[in-house]
Amino acid sequence: MPSISKKGQHMPQSPIRKLVPYAEAAYKQGKTVYHLNIGQPDIKTPEIALDAVKVHSLEILAYTRSEGSDEYRNKIAAYYGQHDIHLTKENIIVTTGGSEALLFAFGSIMDTDDEIIIPEPFYANYNGFSTASGVNIIPVISKIEDNFALPPIEEFEKLITPKTKAILICNPGNPTGYLYSKEEIKKLAAIVKKHDLFLISDEVYREFVYDGATHYSIMQEESIAENAIMIDSVSKRYSMCGARIGCLVSKNKEVIATALKFAQARLSPPTLAQIASEAALQTPQSYFDDVIEEYVARRNTLISELEKIEGVKVAKPKGAFYCIVELPIKNSDAFAQWLLESFDVNGETIMVAPAAGFYSTPGVGLNQIRIAYVLNQESLKKAVHILKEALKVYKD
Template structure:
């Protein structure tokens, strides 16, 4: 029998999706499942985007330019201008989701066995992107006790080697909901300039910030033009996860020139989805105001309900729509599977994402879960009540 590649064998399973077979079995058994495991918002996609798709008059769905249509990239640049980010359309490559933007960035700046430093816990697919690119993640651990704030810069600096090529952050963070302060961004900026590294920021949750705290983009920092690489996406901003449109943004001309070669190799991003995404840029501010209000209420509801459970520790999010929760169990992988296979409360159960998959350090996060508060408030209250009752009877 032909052998599967070592890279393929080393590709990590998604901690979010690997429990799907158990959830499907639970559904077939008649259980209702509250999905706290995946960041699929129930928020409606803006009507302007849906109308653009409905009213397409194309007779042929052609390839777009490899870097995305100039018209769309120009409108993206105008959107960034409103957010104090000064770029032009030539600084932007449209990608098939933010995932492809990260893969293009990794391929453009790192060779096999190079290293990238990432504060953990981090978006689980960063592990997969690194494995696919043949590069090594070097983690620096942030702690739930200080709400997953940026670890001391000294912790980053001592990990830098000749193979280190970049530092990657997610801001606001998935899975923690942490929002980096301007001072933290400036510290990272000084560090990458000192050691001649790239700073990659995954900023797909930019609109989702709470408690009056402002989002600070790495693209706003003067003097970082050659070092900063921003990853973005329409998925969460406009509740368009299935559109699979993102972008890679940098003022580093050599970086963009290199990434375009990767874009050419996959031909072009989806034409129809670009049309929808371009139209979404005309979404009125009232849409975002309403969505943010809704998420603040959901966050507050979730945190309030979780605090009623003995032995639970919570990282309170300041952005995005996730939080990390520490449970009084030894292994949340086993607990999450048990919830689907062996537990229900009046025919209902919950699906959560075990947090160990959001770490690359072995043994970290074993007693934590990530909760995506993408359900309505009534459902969140029910889901946390089920979780509370489940913890009363669960045996490690």
């Protein structure tokens, strides 16, 4: 029998999606499952984006340019200009989601066995992207006790080797909800400049910052114009996860030219989704104001309810819509599966994401879960009540 590649064997399962079969089995048993596992917002997609697809006048659903249409990229650049990020369309490549943008970035700047430093916990698919690209993640651990703030810059320095090519952050963070300060971004800018590295910033949650804070992008740091690569997406901003439109942004012409070759190899990003995404740029600020107000209320409800449970520790997110929760258990993978297979409260249970999959260091995060607060407040209260009751009876 032909053998599977070593790369395929090492490809990690998604901690967000691997429990889906157990959730489906719970549905068949007639259970209600509250999904805390995945960042799929229940916020409605802006009508202007959906209407653009309904009323388009295309007669042929043709390819677009590999880097995305000129009109759309010009409008993306104008959007960034409103956020003090000054670009032209030549700095932007439209991708099939932020995921493809990350793969293009990895492929453009790193070779097999090169290293990338990432503060962990981090977005679980970074593990998958690194495996697919033959790249080694070198983790620097941030801690729940510090609310997952940027680790001391000295910890990064210790990890830099001749194989180190980049530092990657997610700002605001998935799965932690941590928002990096301007001072922290400047510290990272200084270290990549000093060691001639790239700084990749996944900024897909840039609109979702709370408590009067502001988002500071690496693209605002002119000193690292040649070092900075930004990843973005429409998925969360406009509740358009299924559109699969993102972008790679850099002022480094060689990075853009190289990434374009990867873009040409996959031909073009989806045409109809670009039409929807271009229209979404006209979404009024009032939409975001309402969404942020709703997420702040959900965050506050979730944190308040979790803090009532004995033995539970939770970091308070400042952005995005996730938090890491530490539980009085030994193995959250087993616990998450048990919740779906063997536990319910009046026919209701919850689906969570085991947090070990958001680390690359073996054995770390085993007693943690990630919760996405993308449900309404009433559902969040019910979900936390189910978690509380489950912890009373669960045996490791």
